Amino acid sequence: xxxxxxxxxxxxxxxxxxxxxxxxxxxxxxxxxxxxxxxxxxxxxxxxxxxxxxxxxxxxxxxxxxxxxxxxxxxxxxxxxxxxxxxxxxxxxxxxxxxxxxxxxxxxxxxxxxxxxxxxxxxxxxxxxxxxxxxxxxxxxxxxxxxxxxxxxxxxxxxxxxxxxxxxxxxxxxxxxxxxx
Numbered sequence: 001x002x003x004x005x006x007x008x009x010x011x012x013x014x015x016x017x018x019x020x021x022x023x024x025x026x027x028x029x030x031x032x033x034x035x036x037x038x039x040x041x042x043x044x045x046x047x048x049x050x051x052x053x054x055x056x057x058x059x060x061x062x063x064x065x066x067x068x069x070x071x072x073x074x075x076x077x078x079x080x081x082x083x084x085x086x087x088x089x090x091x092x093x094x095x096x097x098x099x100x101x102x103x104x105x106x107x108x109x110x111x112x113x114x115x116x117x118x119x120x121x122x123x124x125x126x127x128x129x130x131x132x133x134x135x136x137x138x139x140x141x142x143x144x145x146x147x148x149x150x151x152x153x154x155x156x157x158x159x160x161x162x163x164x165x166x167x168x169x170x171x172x173x174x175x176x177x178x179x180x181x
Contacts, residue, residue: 030100030127030142034117037108043118051084052126052143059093059141064130067137069095084124086145090116094140100127103140121146 028036035045059080062073071077071093081089092113097103107113126143 027099027101030104031125033101033104034125034127034142034144037104037117038122041118043120044123046122046125046144049084049124049126049145052124052145053128054126055080055084056126056141056143057128057130059091059143060128060130060139063093063095063139063141064132064137067132067135069093069139081143081145084143084145085148087148088119088121089143089145090119091144092116092140092142095137097140098138100129100140103129107142116142116144119144119146123147 029048031046031048038044038046059074063069066073071091074080077089077091081091092107094103094106094113097106104117107117122144124145124147127140129138129140131138
């Protein structure tokens with residue numbers, strides 16, 4: 001075997017490995033897949049949130065450990081999501097599919113899960129999976145949240161009107177028909 005043949009044996013597998021590991025061939029992230037679905041339905045994008053990923057992972061691991069699909073396996077959803085301080089929140093769980101794309105399709109085709117995916121004003125999401133050591137099922141958990149509502153800003157007409165009404169009045173000896181004397 002000459003030097004050129006040796007190069008070919010090395011370069012071809014290297015090029016193939018680089019191509020297969022490139023971002024273009026990688027599966028999209030769960031957040032981008034959820035965002036794509038939400039945008040088609042008139043809702044906004046969501047981004048991955050580390051705290052929500054941890055909450056989803058804890059839920060997925062607990063379901064896998066007990067080999068039971070159950071929202072309450074670690075306690076109430078309200079208590080589990082509280083550290084993320086959401087304005088509103090929802091959770092989807094599932095088992096059986098080995099990848100997120102199939103799981104997302106399952107949720108999209110289920111009315112209750114679809115409603116959660118389309119949570120109005122949602123901005124952050126966490127997704128995780130864990131495999132049961134006994135049944136080898138893959139358990140999935142997704143947590144989606146919207147940030148708490150902010151009080152109206154000073155630019156809001158109502159807030160400006162309220163602030164005008166609370167403006168201090170000059171001291172008057174007498175007021176007739178709203179005129180200060």
